[in-house]
Amino acid sequence: MNKLIHTLFLLFAFNGVLIAQQIDSIPPIPAMRQLHHEYIIRTFSSIKAYPATDNKLSDAELAxxxxxxxxxRSKIELSTEIDNNAKYTWLRGVNDLLQGYLANYQSNKVTGTPLSNLLNAYQSAMNEQLTGGSIAPLMKQLDVESAIILTDNFALATNRGMSAAKDSILVKQCDRNPDKILPILFRSPSTASADSLIILAAFRNPEELYSYAAAPNPLGKKIQSINHPFVKLVSRLSLTSTGRMYFPFLDQLYTGKLKMDSITKFVGNDTSAGYFSLLVRTRIDYAKRIQQGDTPMAAKVLYNKLKAKSIELYINEINALHNEKSDFVRFKSISKLSPQELYYLAVTGEEEMYTSSFVNGVYPRIFSGMKSPRSDSLLAMVNNDQYKKFIKITAAYNKLDDFLAKMDKKDAEQLMRGFVNGLEKTNSLEDAVDVADSYASVYNPALKKLMLSQVQLELKRCIGIKNKRGQVIYELLETIFSSLEPSNKIDLSAKLGIMPIYELPNTYLKDKENGRVVMQQFFYGDKDGMVVFNAFLNKFRNTNWKITKKSQWVEVSSRKGTPITIYANLPLDETEELDAASQDSLIAYLHEEKLHPSIVIHRGHSYYLKQTVHKMPSSAKLVLLGSCGGYQSLNEVLEIAPGAHIISSKQIGTGIINQGLINVISEELRLGKNLKWPALWNSLAIRFSGTAKEKFDDYVPPYKNLGAIFITAFNTYMQQETE
Known part of the structure; x- marks a missing residue:
């Protein structure tokens, strides 16, 4: 006994003041329960001794x-209502509570209830238990973590209100995590509030409900049993093999705008134009409702299905026929589509569609199918759905001026104002990057002036409402746009704090370990790849370069001047994926030899571009995307190689221009020169003539890649802000 009193004497001392009266208030403790008291003391000591954190208890709270x-402890020992066996239980309960609090403390789970209040709540729960009352009302007053500590408490396990208490905790968890209602219910599907929570989850995420309803488990059975019209509709669909085909139309089925039969006739043949047309009509209806502030159920599901069907039924086919000389044959599958349907092919399939598929197929057929081929009429037909994306696509393929010319000047100006406005309202930079890219594709001086003016107005608005994100976005756009006017004499790299964009220093491209400029080319084993590869080698068969052939790649090294090595995988048979294997073999070799390519060149069609981007090294400082429409892959490249200079084509990439770029770049570097883009670009421009000159004009040099410049500048700014 003396040993225990001495321990208490030491433990309950704060700021040199001993809490002697507390120790004196502990009645004599029977030897058989002394250990349980010591457990409590030890756990409390651990709480006090835990390293200082933001959640550490104050001295006043500890006291x-x-x-x-x-x-x-005194109450338990002195109580005449509690027999000796029960006293063990309640002492263990005190320690359980402290252990639960400590566990949360250690895992950084902050309880919203102070430990002193939690202990008082335990005492109240103890009184309820001893008098046959329910702890459920008490649990409703506590935060989730604190309520869990008490409902998990050994001493309260048999309380008659335990079921209701745990139900209230589950409701609180769902309120705090409304997107995880069904995963939470999965652990307790029979809880009293299950019905109301399932109905709530149904409207928040009907697709998730569909998945859970189809499962042969207690929660799935519970969902199937609920008598609510919307839940019943989703449950019914989940039990059919074709339910997913109806799901995009869930909102209209629930509201009665569509009947099951009107969809069923297409479900058996979902590859038909009828199903695709129904998707388009429904999306157009949803677009109008969304603009009015409504939120159609499963709207995202419908859009994803529309995208999938666009690619599956049409885009894959017209892409596959890219070598077909007859446009009639190539675009036969889309010849009967309406302007609205063609519009959605473009906006949903932008990442998959080849340049020629859009420029020669989809875009002209949109307007040839209209009685009055006007752009504003087209946008009205689709309720202006995704119009910013369509503007971005037309700009990427040098069709923006043509698109805007198909409407009245005043309407075109209003459209572009809307395109520029509100860029700070989205969570991503996609819209802002689209505006930057599109500006570079506008050749009408009046329209460029309008966009710059609107950017300046939006900047003033964001400053006025103190929207920091908007202010940064519009300041960057204003600076970038203004820099394109030579008379403004704006040094973008100095102004934005980024690497020089008009020049790429020779030294910047050299490998730090060996002082060599390492270039890597990705070739592919189709018919064109073989031709382009041989043309590449022929250009380097001279006294300035040495060609070394390996089993999977070639090395082209400079004999004099700046040390340069161009590594290019062999364009082996693509049908057996040997070209991919040769790329992987070269990549493994470069990694093993600690060679870091600073220049990466894609030498293949646009449908191979994703593979190149996926494999390209983060060490790239200059990237040449030599395929059709490479301009659309800027974001993906910059995610891998932030700040890289990018050369790309908005339309058709050609071997003669790509090789011309490679020749000039490699020779300038071999001679020890920096890559000065404006001068280099002007010298290249005079080398091409006729159709080659037209195609060269569609190539975008690094200093005019406004979207890439914007992304680099924004990321640089954000990094500086966090430092």
Missing amino acids: MVANIITRL
């Missing part, structure tokens, strides 16, 4: 807790 613990 209060010490007092409450002493009172609880």
